[in-house]
Amino acid sequence: MTVAIVLSSVLLALVLALALMLPSINSPTVPFGVRVPAQHAGDPTVIRQTRIYRRRILLSGFAAGGICVVIYAMTAETLLLPLSVLVLVGLWYGCFFLANHEIRAAKAAGGWYKDLHQGIAVDTELRTNPPRFPWLWLAPALIITLATVVIGLTSYPTMPGILAVHHGAKGVPDRLAAKSIGTAFSLVFVQIGVTALLVGIAAAIFRSRPDIDPAHPVASARWHRQYMSLSAKALLGLAAMIDLGMLGSSLLMWTGTVTSWAPLVVVLPILAAVLVAIVVLARNNRERDDAEGNTGLTHRDDDKYWRGGLFYINREDHTLLVPRRFGLGWTLNFGNPRAAMLLAGVAALLGLLITLRFDG
Template structure:
């Protein structure tokens, strides 16, 4: 019970901190997903909406935590605690969309792009001389997965006849299943599936379309190459921690261990990795000024391809992934048919894993 409270509180605090910090680490020319000229980055509407957004998020976080505590005190049900994180996440994006709407309205009313020279910068070297994929960073995940398989094979004869396939917040098993290869190695399948998925995403990052600054194309291209490599390495590091959590959970299942700290075995490595990834990407999320001469061009106004500043839909763009406008990392081009195929594949894999994990 204490573990569930600690984990839920930690997740709530992490989501709240990310929501409050994101406006500061996002490029000033895309506040809340709206493309604006550099001279309007500090427009009173942008500054005001940033302040209002933070107050809304902060008060929502406090209210969500308070409601979660009250509900838990009345019901005593720890399952409701993680729901407060989902509620805060939904409220957070609601606050984002409100700010996005107000800035877009001010931009249209003020004609911020009138008589400005718009341009596009392209790094053709990403196709002719792409950066090398950091395969070495995949080694920890493969080693952990291989170790899980070896330990499972060795331990299989001595495993209990009934295996705990699901643990509650108090560390006690909630569901038992008869020992079989499918049951005992269900989390190994999770490791393999998650590793394959995230490695595929990391590879797609290396083929993503960069959003280069036409005012400083050389420095922008140099920064993007470094950021792209850093993002792939961070993702592969996260894969390793997820696999480590699955190894810990497998050991609990194979040995029949019952402990109130069981949730930490799975969640703690993953949570720590997420924090590290967020910090690393946040520190490098913006292009650094390298004193390159300004070309006089600005980003083209391409808001029509961004629904609400979050979802990129452009059927004429063949890129599968593009940099996010608000937040960290990359997002799918939902106008690309391959995006639908990827999402369908992910859904199918999740369904298969759930069947393997919880099926009869």
Template sequence: MTVAIVLSSALAALVLAIALVLPAINSPTVPFGVRVPAQRADDPTVVRQTRIYRWRVLLSGIVAIGVCLAIYGMTGETLLLPLSVLVLVGFWYGCFFLANHEIRAAKAAGGWYEGVHQVIAVDTELRTDPPRFPWLWLAPALIITIATVVIGVISYPSMPDVLAVHYGAKGMPNRLAAKSIGTAFSLVFVQIGVTALLVGIAAAILFRSRPDIDPAHPAGSAHWHRRYMLLGAKALLGLLAMIDLAMLGSSLLMWTGTVTPWAPLVVALPILAAVAVAVVVFARNNRARDEGEEDTGLTHREDDQYWRSGLFYVNREDHALMVPRRFGLGWTLNFGNPRAAMLLAGVVALIGLVITLRLGG
């Protein structure tokens, strides 16, 4: 019970902190997902909506967490604690959409792009000289997965005849299944699927993403984007290693029949720690630094028509599979690219695998 409270509180605090700081670490030329000229980045409408957004997020977060904790205190239902995080995320994006709508309206009414010289800047060397894939960062995940397989194979004959395939919030097994290859190695299959999926996403970031280069400082922006793409791939592979470590710990619990109230920590703690570190690293490096490059006087092309509510990018003419997020950290899919559907199908297949193996026994 205490473990569930600690984990849910930590996750809620992380989500709330991200929501509050995002306006400060995202590019000033896309406030709340709306493309604006650099000279309009500090427009009174943008400043006011940023302030209102933060108050809305803070208050809604306090209310969501407070209500769920109060209900938990009356019912003792631990499911409400992680549910509070989902409610908080919903409030967060609701606050974002309100700010996005107001800035779009002000931009249209004020003719912010009238008389502005719009261009598209590209890094032509990305295709001929892309960043190198960080293979060393993949090694820990591969080693952990191989170790899980080896330990499982050696331990299989001595495993209990009935395995605990799922643990509740209190660390007690709440689903049992007869020992079989499919049951005992279910998390290994998940490890392999997660590894293939996240390695594919890391490769897509490096080789199939399009950087959003600032025409006002094209050289410095292109240099920063190269470093940011490599950082993103490393962070993703680091997260993958922690996911595989959590899978190893969960498998060991199942194989040995161990019952402990700390079982949820075995799965959640490595992943939560990796996410927290990745968020801090991304937040510190999410905006290009001024490298003293002379301003060209040019600005980004107005391209809001390709962004649905500032979050979803749909452009069939753009061959990039992934593009930098306008509000948030990392990248998002180009939903106008047919290969995005293949990647989403892979995610759905992985979820289906987890459900089949963990629920089907």
């Protein structure tokens, strides 16, 4: 069994498990991205659509596995990992949209928000007494990047004249380039770029708008602060693991090592970090019950700002990031012009990194 098959199978299993778990770990008042009052969270339509969604997801997993077999039979191993995962994610969101549509229809037909007192709760202390950013968690990424630079500078004189700048799915170098500072240290630029990007996203999370439950505002605000801190730590930990993968790949390039397990040097640390982040965030993705009394208010029905329950578009909201309705973490406010600027910046960074890898 090749490395590509192993990695594809592990990643597919991870994505499939997350897709199956999400209805249970997301807030019960936003089933499949639809805002519903708490008293309708257990509506028969919601329960039925959850059951149908999971059945469809399992069938999608078999379909994605079949795609893997076809791709492997055609010997295109380099496409095995990205295509198999993309197929599963595409089918996953198709299942999500079907459930979203049915629950929205039931909500409208049943008048679930009729005669309810809707409200908005705000944590005013987020600006005057914000939670501390976990800067200490940035240290591993910085140390690994600095170590990569130091090792690279030390070993540069003894590096081979021709460097393997990319390895295929079987670990065999499939792209070579003459030794130069740009070539030898191309992955250092990747480390710097990725670390800066993830730190920026983590900082933006601390300035995001919380989705506080007006029925239990104190407990909800407390949970939001803790979840922000956990999310930032998860991102900084992911940055460190990506940097570690880049360090391992750099060592293979600098020493001219050829081995079938070369792809694992990059992928395993990242997969491990992603798995830990998913487990930690999933365990803390829902507000915990406490003794706080119910104010009698319910969340404002704001479905009009969520296209398909996934994409938030509100030009009147100046926040860049908002909590996801289905999934873990945050999503962009696509009605904010800064979202387009951020996406353009990420695209430019990726283009630069790809250029460095190909032309270095």
